[in-house]
Amino acid sequence: MPQAAAPPKVPPGRGKLRRILILDDDAAFREDLAEYLTFAGHTVSHTSDPTDVTPRSLCDTDILLLDLNMPGVDGVDVLRNLCRCVLSAQVVLISGSDKDVIEAAAEAGRMSNIRILGTLHKPFDPEELLTLIGGEAAEASIHHATARAPSVSQVAEAVEAAIAGGTVPVMFQPKCRPGDRAFGGAEALLGDVWPGLGRISPSAIIEAAGTMPGLLRRLTLEVVERAARGGAAWRAAGLDGPVSINMTLDLLTEPRAPALLAETVRAAGLAPSDVILELTEDAIYDSSSDALMALAQVRMAGFGVALDDVGQRQSGLLQLARLPITELKIDRALVVQSRGTEKSRSILEALIELGHRLGLKVVAEGVETEEDLSRVKAMGVDLVQGFVISRKLALAEFIAMFKEWRQSGATITVAGPEKA
Structure with a gap:
């Protein structure tokens, strides 16, 4: 079995310190x-016995390093068992097997809602x-199984209160050109800390809001207003x-949606x-003619339309020709996978080329390392978004960061006008 190199001179405490189980x-x-x-600087324990990986041990673990190929032990079975417990740890799969095998196992884990951080x-x-x-994914908040999670109804009530009080946490993650890192806009994202809830994932907020009639619509409009003001x-x-x-899509297909959205952003300046x-791909590809009419209406109103999470499902790419979109956003998972396999790199490059052939701007999400940046830059992507530029920030921090870059003489500039 290959061995890790001897410890080099690594500055202790680099990044956020983790509790790691090997x-x-x-x-x-x-x-x-x-x-x-x-x-x-990390806290590390290690074992060769899969029975040591228990729900309790995972509650005290931030990152599990899992070897898929162990004599007498099927690492995939260990991975399968993780689906059956409340898992707080993120997982890094390591193996000497064929790269396609480890990537397939990683994708299966993600489909089972296991938090796969990456593969080596x-x-x-x-x-x-x-x-x-x-990296960016590892910096995401970790909710331990020992903590008592709020109920769906409690989350929904907190969302209602935040909307009423104007305290919905909206943050911004910049998009920049890969070459000179010129500013090219930003994505508005829900924050991870909510009044009355503490730290909670945006996906949990969206899920809870969807259980109460009209709440997700109100939350979306609140985010639109806050984002436009930003x-x-x-x-x-x-x-x-x-x-x-x-x-x-539910909001977008309302009869007055284009006019309502236009009024909201104009009022914000x-x-x-x-x-x-x-x-997202799924929202559009699985939709009715009403959705396509709505897309046409918002485009006629002047909005740009981005197809998000491109690369999660390749079967729908043939439908791109009928969608009135202006931007393709390559899914983070494909950018991560392109680190390890030639197949994934080829798919990523083909998507970027396809987007350009269709006259679209192409954005790569989840660009977390300088190597990621160099790779997507060489492939010709127009904008990048991810940890290598910045995590999502509150508006004041966001503006302050770019002002600081400008004052320090950094290469970050303002990109030219967006194409329609």
Whole structure:
């Protein structure tokens, strides 16, 4: 079995410190890797016994390093068992098997709602692991199983109160050109800390809001207004770029939706042409003619329309020709997968080329490392969004960051006008 390299001179405490559990049958590999990670400041335990990976141990673990290929132990079975317990840990799959095998196992884990942080093919440079641990996905909040989660009704009530009180946390993640990192706009995203709830994932907020009639619609309109005000604020600070907003299909297909959205953004100080509405592949491809009519209406009203999460399902790509969209957003999972396999890199490059052939702007999400940035830049992507530029920030922090870059003489500039 390949062994991790001897611990180099890594600055202790780099990034956020993690509690790491290594499950691998190779004792020398485990010990070397544990020594390396401990030297970097992390808390590490390791074992070759899969029965040590219990729901209780996972509650005290941030990241599980799982070897898929252990003599006498099927790592895929271990992965399958993780679906049956409340899992707080994120998982990094490591294996000397074929890269296609480890990527297939990772995708199966994601489909089972296991938090797959990434994959590493043996032998690997332990520095790659530190990059994964310090990446955007690893920085996401970790909810421990021992903490009492609020009920769906409690979350919905908190969302209602936040809308009424004007305290819905809306944050912004910049999109920049991959070459000179020029500012090209930003996506408005729900924050992770809510009044009355504390730290909670945006997906849990959306799910809860969808259980109460009209609440998700009100939340979406609140985000539209807050996002448009944010876009107006950064324009006043000298940053010229559109604001992107995730949109629900139910709201978009309402009879007066285009007029309502236009009124909302104009009242906040922006024109519809300064706003890009983002919809997912599934929302559009599985929709009716009403959805296509709605897309045509919002485009005629001046809004841009982005197809989000492109790459999660390739079967719908043939329908791109009939969609009045202006932007393709490559899904983070495909960007991550392109680190490890030639097949994934080829698919990513083909999507970027297809988007350009259709006259669309192409944005790569989840660009977390300089290597990711170099890869998508070489493939010709127009804009990047992800940890390598910035995590999502509150509006004041967002504007302050770009002002600081400008004052320090950094290469970050303001990109040219967006194409319609």
